[in-house]
Amino acid sequence: MQLSFHNLIGKTLIQEPTFDRIIVVYRRASAKSKAERGIFVKHFKNIPMADMEIVLPEKKNPGLTPMDWVKFLGSAIVGLVAVVSSLEMPTADWWVIFAVVSTVIGYCAKTYFTFQANLAQYQNLITQSMYDKQLDSGKGTLLHLCDDVIQQEVKEVILSFFILMEQGKATRQDLDQWCEELIKEEFGGGM
Structure with missing residues (x-):
């Protein structure tokens, strides 16, 4: 493009x-x-x-994206730096340290649970898509395949009968060649 x-x-x-x-x-x-x-x-x-x-x-199933890992590590590093800098102050305020640690833990939990929600939504989308696109399974699929094989054999017999009516006697190789030529003439394809 x-x-x-x-x-x-x-x-x-x-x-x-x-x-x-x-x-x-x-x-x-x-x-x-x-x-x-x-x-x-x-x-x-x-x-x-x-x-x-x-x-x-x-x-x-997909795992955490690189951006999710960056969020995790970035928030952990920022939280660690904030806690260490708070501890180095002469009058360390334990409420500030608790607030920083709980904020970091809360943000990591939010990132993780957002990922879990996205994963559940992805799995639901895949399940719905497969449900809409699945035709059959198990015995139904095997019966469908058997039916297709029978239909193909009936088509081959009808085509062979038509060629034998037109040409008369033929060997197996001649019959195969004449059938292929008829298909190429009528439909532009091969077997």
């Missing part, structure tokens, strides 16, 4: 490559017994390539 004033203030439509359908087959890594190590199958729709990791079951 060119860098220009028009691109800066205008709207730009960016189309991201998306998987129309994804079937995820997995086994849980953390199962305690062999009975719990079954194979799980899930079927999803419209998953952007950049978001592929959200459909994987063993995804890791």
Whole structure:
């Protein structure tokens, strides 16, 4: 994209490559017994390539960001400096020291709980997104796959029957070649 004033203030439509359908087959890594190590199958729709990791079951939750660590460390250092400077005064006021320490602890707790709230909101967003995009799981997905295979085989039989009606006898290789040529002629693609 060119860098220009028009691109800066205008709207730009960016189309991201998306998987129309994804079937995820997995086994849980953390199962305690062999009975719990079954194979799980899930079927999803419209998953952007950049978001592929959200459909994987063993995804890791994000940790504290570098900015959160800077807030923690910055407030701890400022609090430590304030406490040390208060103790070095000839008449140390314990109420000031208590206020500084409680403020630092309160700010660190606020930063931590804000992170926890953001993490819960992120997990809720992921759960809602997966709920909306999940088509089926388990036996339903396997039945869907079996149905697709049967439909594909029926299409191949119909196409082969049509070619045999048109051409007469044929070997398996000739039949395969004629079917591919018909598909290329009619649809512009291959098998």
